[in-house]
Every structure is written in structure tokens, then in C-alpha cells.
Amino acid sequence: MSSFGRKLIGGVLAGVVMMGTVGCGSSNPLDSSSSQESDASTITIGSANFAESEILANMYVQALASHGIHAALKPDIGARDVYIAALKDGSIDLVPEYTGNLLQYFDKDSTAHSASDVYSELKKALPSKFAVLDQAKAEDSDSLNVTKSYSEQHHVTSIGDLSKINGLKIAAAPEFATRPYGITGLKQQYGVDATLIPINDGGGATTIKALLNGTVQMANINTTSPSIKTNNLVTLKDPLQMILPQRVIPLISKSAESDKVTSVLNEVQSKLTTQDLMTMNGESINDKESASAIAKHWLQTYKLV
Amino acid sequence: MEHGLGIAWKSVSKTYNDGTVAVNNVSVTADEHRTLALVGSSGSGKTTLLQMVNRMVTPNSGTVLIQGQDNQGMNPVTLRRSIGYVLQNGGLLPNKTVLDNIATVPVLQGTRRKDARVHALELLDEVGLEKSIQNRYPSELSGGQQQRVGVARALAANPEILLMDEPFAAVDPIVRRNLQDELLRLQSEIGKTIVFVTHDIDEAFYLGDKVALLRPGGTLAQVGTARELIDHPADSFVASFINAGCLRSELQ
């Protein structure tokens, strides 16, 4: 039996096994999660793969639950492209989002800059299946930061100042490579050449370490993250407003929308401030509290629960 | 079916696909209710001949008649269930208890497990084993005990024919003598048609009503009673084979 012959038959046998399992998998009765979704009363709330998103998702779930609406939580799904796909196929019904980034996701060449313009353009740009509720005052946007010493040494205070430096490395999530405010945006709008060092911690501890020990010169960190102040990093100014205003906003499938859900969540949105986000992020990163505990604590202080 | 015919090998031959000639044109008969001993050194085709009866081996030429009927025409599975088969290492199923081992063939034939077990208990007595070992596993028995269970299993379905492939070769001489005496006692009571394969000429003479001596290469040297072979050996091969055996028996 020549070794090639064995390989061929082995491949065929593997293919048969693959097809068989995949086939029986698709007609598989054990489909616990979808049965859970099918009963209309439950609304499934997902979250992105970083702490703040998970806290907001817990907040919505607990707020709805206290008003008698049963809500299921699916945390830590992944980056925007993944949880939007999950929203499209009904795996989840709602997800906390940010106005600027969401607008740019659906409409790359929108020219809106102010928060209200972004909000109105966003509502227009949404696919028919989706809707957005009120935008909160609270804002958490991407921001490009350098260490204080680096800023003084290279006289860098705005993103534009970087265009003359080469061999720039920036630490950010993998999807930063293709985002309008990411590698592509830096090149097109500011003429800055930066190579991405992809770190999967949502601008967390490893990103900070990479910035402080010089592995990278720049890092994309959420403005509500306490680590900017604690490490007295310099957030670079964005004169061309490449990064749009990022107000917190619930993105919901129209199929799961109802007046009760809207009123409960909008009430939460009306109370949420940027400072709240900063304290809550601090509780998560420094005090290591769980997202559900942080959300409960916030809802209680505003007597929403 | 005519009686009195037992088993007849009609000029059977067998060559294995690697070219070795196991049996070369042998014709011999095993009389009913009598014991035929097939004896010869290894490679003389004695086991191959034995395995032609329950069609574990199919001859290239020639036929095997069981009570006058060609065994090729019978369904192999039902044929094997109607023939008792005792192997050298007992051939017991390690995953079944002694009782279940003995009851295997009757259960295969459709007897209810409970009745088969009752009959198996009786067989334990017949082959001289205590009832206390009925729930033990083969790995917990001594060589001699395993062989006795092997014989009991072969007798369980009350077959007309009993095939024994060097069943006592693996036990020490004292236990072997006991087993041989047990077999003679059983044979005198139940009178089966037994085909007994051995490489030990003494055992053949002791157990066989008729002895067939086979030469290496699978040809028949001589067939006859023990007395005929000892008094009138057909050729020098038979004589030397017997003398080697007798020398040992005089020393005992």
C-alpha cells in the first residue's frame, strides 16, 4: 500500500467523517440555546469582548429584569463584526454600542462630526432590521496615547506630529487594522505609517505594559480607562476629528423592540455619565469586581433597581 | 441419515495461500461413538484435518462427510453450533463467567439463559469441577480447571461430534493423566464421535479407539488400532515414531 495511496484514502475517510458529523450536526435536536430564544418574552443581550461593554450589558439585563422583562446575557462575544453578525442572525437581540464607531461601521464616508449629527446620521444609516435607542451623555471613545516622556522627547501632542516619525508601532485590537480611525485612517488622514501590534485585551493591562516598556510607541486606549490617568499618559489631540464622538447607545433588533424595553433602557441611558463609566472601569480593573456586581451597584445608586 | 458412518474425509487436500501444503490427499474415517486420534509432529496437518470438520478450514479438493452428508452443503454457523470444539488453551471467553461460558452455545441456539445455566451446573459435576467456581472468570482458574470448563462447554449443546485440538498439551503431566481418565470415563458414558488431535503418541494410544498417524507434509502414514500400529508398523517412519513414544512410556 503506497504511502500516497494511504494518504488519499485517509483523506477520503476524513472527508466522510467530516460530512457525516456536519450533516447530523445541522439536523441536531440538541439546540438548547435557540429554544431559549424562541420564546418571545426573553430578550438576549450580548456584549463585546471588553470590560465596559460587559458592564453595560449587565446593567441593561438587570434593569429590564427589575421591570419584569426576562433578559438573558451572552457576554464576551467578540469584536463588532462578530456581534453585529450575531445580532443579524438572532443569536442576540440587543448590544451596547457607541455612536461614532457604529456610524462609521455602517457608513464609511459619513462627514458628520458633532454628537447630534452623528446620532441623526446613524439612525439613517442603520440597516432596516436594526434600531437605536437614546444616546447617553456618557462617552467612551478610542484614543491614541503616548507616554509623557515620549511626548516631551519627540514633541508629540497631536496625531499629525507623528507623520515625520517612521518605524512607529501601535498596540491595539486586531480589528484596529481596518477601522477608519485605525491604521488606514492614520495613513489617509494624517499620513502616519504605523504597524499594528495586535493585543487582544481591549486596551487593558498588556497594552499598557507594551506602551510603558517601549515595545510600542502608541496605544489605542478607551478614554474611560483609569490607566490613562494612573500612568499619566498623553492623549494625542485629533484636530481632523478622525475619531468621532462615541456616546453609549443600545443597538436593538426591531423584532425585540417594545415600548417597555425602550422606556426602561432609555431611563438608564439618561442617567449614565462619562464619570460613571470611569468609576465602573476602575472597579473592574483595580478592584477586580465582576461586571454584574458593578452594574448592580450603579443601578442601586441611581435607584433604578 | 445413515447411522454408523461418523465422519469421513475423502481424499482431502489443503494448500495455504503462502504455498505450504498442509494436507495431501488424505482419506480416513472416524467411526461413530468412537474416538479417532490424529497424531503426528507439527506441520503434519492434523489440526487442519480437524478444522475441516466444522469448516473452519475449507479443503482445496476432496470432501468431508458427516454421517454420510457433505458438510459443504450445511450452513456453517448451524454446523459449528452442532459440533463441540475444545481448543488447546480452553478457548474460553475471558469476559464471561464459567457458567456463562458453558451455557454459550445453548444460548446461541435459542435456549433460555436460565435453563442453559441449570444444565451448565450439571455439566460442572460431570467434568469433575466444584459448583463454587461457577461465577469465577477464566483468568481466575488454573490450567486444568480451564480445560475442564472447555470440555464442559463443548458438551453443553449435547453435540454428536466432539473435536479436541491438543486440549491437554498445556497442562502438567499429572493433571493431564487425570483429564485423560475423565475423558475416557465420559466417553464410556455418553459415547460421542470424538476426533482427538495430539502430538503425543502415548496419549493417542491411550485415548484412541483408532489412531491415524500423519507424516510431515500432511500425508497419512498408517491407520489402525494401537495394537496394529505397535505390532505391524507400516514403515520405518511409523516404527521410529512409535519407539520414541514407547521408550518414554516404559520409563514411566
Place this chain on the structure above:
Amino acid sequence: MNVFSQTLLWLGDASNWEGTGGISVRLVQHMQYSLATLAITCVIAIPLACYIGHFGRALFVIPVINALRALPTLGMLSALALIFGLGISAPMIVMVMFAIPPVLAATYSGIANVSQTTTHAMRAIGFSEWQILWNVELPTAFPAILGGIRSAFTQIIATWTVAAFLPVGGLGRFLIDGLAIRDYSQMLGASFLVIGLSIAVDVLMLIVQNTIERHSRYSQLTTQS
């Protein structure tokens, strides 16, 4: 399925092969990481297995090392990343940790099945421990060791794709980055490359194994017996 055509386009498009983030760079990186992991694994596992197999001491090490396989890859990667920080050391340690069990087990079984009677006889004739190990035990165990290395190597190549959870190079980069933006063609293309690489390595090792066995008469004897 149009995703297959997109994947073939991605694989065919020359521009994807160039540049620091290109396929060729990452393919080379992937092989470098895998070869380095395999080298370190062998340097640790084979001598350790020789010691245990030959002297029969520290036998408890075998089950302990096999228990390493129960640890989740992703967990060890993130835990060690927090200790060793960025760079290659954290994923390398994890990959070596998962590659040691197959090589150790294969080498140990290769050496252990050299019968005690032979080693005892050689000791009686006057062979030193080292000579016994070098002249008899290792040559006999050689086919088993090669088998262990072969299975470890394919496992290393596949597991390095998960290591791309941390900021390292290699083909896994396409998978993790592709996952974030749901770029099917990049992911499928990279997985074809990984499967192709592991099968190519498997066949290569098979050929090496056969040629070595055909030439060294001694190991031929032992494998036949």
C-alpha cells in the same frame, strides 16, 4: 460556495504574500516557531526519557507530564503572558509544555521495551551504563522516538495557531485577526496553509523515518522481531 473562490483569490493574490504581514513572512515565522519548539522539546524530553527508561527511576514523572495535556491551551497562554509579558517566551513555554508528553512517552516506551535481560547481560560483559544506552537502547528506541517527534511536530504546528491569541507572528495571526473582522477568505486560506504545512511535514518525516529504517540494519532487525 463563494467563500472558497474568495479564499483562492486571497491565496492567489501576490500582494498578500509580500510585506511584513504577508503570507511568506508569516509562513517562515510559523516554521521557525515550530522548529524552535520541537528542538527545545527534544532537548528536554529525550534525555529525561532516557534517564527514566534506562534507570527505571522517577517513574512518577511520566503520569505527571501526561497530566499536562489536561491543561487548557488558552488558559496557559493568558496566564503565562501576564507573567512573562509580551514577546515569544510565554507562548514558546506553553507550546513546549504541550509537546513534551508525546515525545517523552514515545522515547520512554522505546527504551523501556529493550528487555532487562539484554541490558543485564551487557552490564555483566562490562558495558558501561552510557555504552548500553548509546549502543543498544537508543538505536532500538530510534523508530519510536521518530514516531513521537512526528506526532509532536504536527501537534506543534496546529497549536501555534491558537498562540496567535497573544501578539506573535505565524499563520495563526491570519486566524485571530480574521476572526475579529470575520474575514472568511483570510481564515480559510490560512487554515489551508496550516493543514498543508502539517501534512507536508508529516510526509517528510515519514520519508526520513523510512530511509533511516531501511539503512540501519540493526533497527530493521528489531522492528521485525
Place this chain on the structure above:
Amino acid sequence: MNWLILNCAQILHYALQHMLLSVFPILLGTLVAVPLARLANGFRLTRSSIYVASSVLYAIPSLPLLIFLPALLRTKILNPVNIEVALTIYAIAIMLTSASHAFLSIDPSVIHAADAMGFGAWKKFFQVELPLAGSQLLAGIRVVSVSTISLVTVGSLIGVNSLGFFFLEGYQRDFPLEIWVGIAATALIALLFDQILAICGRVLMPWNHRRVTRERSAA
């Protein structure tokens, strides 16, 4: 340490989820691989290519498989069926080779005896081959169980959460305790499943655990 106490509910929730996600692939993988291996053993052609089939299946990187299954199965992205099918494929890959070896390692004389007694093919498989290959099959299942339980954690990268959740959250928050708790819990579940399988082995195959008693010859 009070993190452990405060979050034990969450840990238990994900541990239970983890166990649920692992049981199904282990069982289905074995149920598919064992008969398939026995069948493939039957023909010389396929017997030698079992190893190749397993290594091809096992070489498929877990991530792309998890991503493509929703498209292939037309299921929802977060539906656990995707990871169940992926884990089952890996379980089959591992189980095929060890099941094939298990059946090949049965003492031929016992098979010969079974044939001679007139066992039909199906009866022989269930009453003779399966029990006798049992102890090696069990060893294979224990390897499958350990590898499945550790592979479940990869699901967290695509939102199907289990104990893997703590790896990601711990990594983001630079909180090693959380990760080590996740790892310890995964190892504990692996140990628990392993012991359960070992006990099943002892109960189902008593003949493997009794040795020759003192010789009490009946003669």
C-alpha cells in the same frame, strides 16, 4: 481570595456550562468512532489509512472550524451546536486510531473460538469483540475526555462561553488569580470525568480486575 467567594456563583455557572459542552462530543465521538474503526479494520485497504484520516482531522485548526461551522450547518453563530460538532470531529479523530488498535489487540485465539462456537457477526461484535477491546477503548475515551474538556475553552474566543471566559477576562484585567482558577476548574472537571470513566470501566468489565486465585485443583 475573596474574589473567589464573591464570584463562586459565576464560576459554578460556567463550570456547569463547561461540563454540558464536553459530555455530548465525548459520547457522540465514541459512538461514531468505535463502529467506524471496527468497520475500517475489516478491510485491509482502509485499516492502514485510519491513522492518516485521524491525523488529517486533527490537523484542522480549531478556530477556522468553529467559524465555518455556522455557515456549513446554517446555525446561529452563538449556537453551542457549532462547538459540539467541532469537538465531536476532534473526538472522532482521536478515538478512531485507539479504537482500531483496541480491536486489533484482541487475542486471535478467542476470536477463533468464538467463530468455532458459531457466533454470528453481530453477536460476536457485542458479546466478544467489544468487551475484550473494552479496556483499551476505555483508555482511548479517557484521552478524548481530557482533550475535549480542555478544547472547550477555545469556544470563548467566539462567544460560546465556558471556563474559558475567565482566561479572557483575567487577561484583560491583568488578574492572574482569575485565570488560574479557570485552569484549576478545567483540570478538576477533567479529573472528575476521568474518575467517572475509570469507575465505569471497573463496573462494566469485572473480568479485567480479577487475577488467578490460589490453585485449588479439583482433581
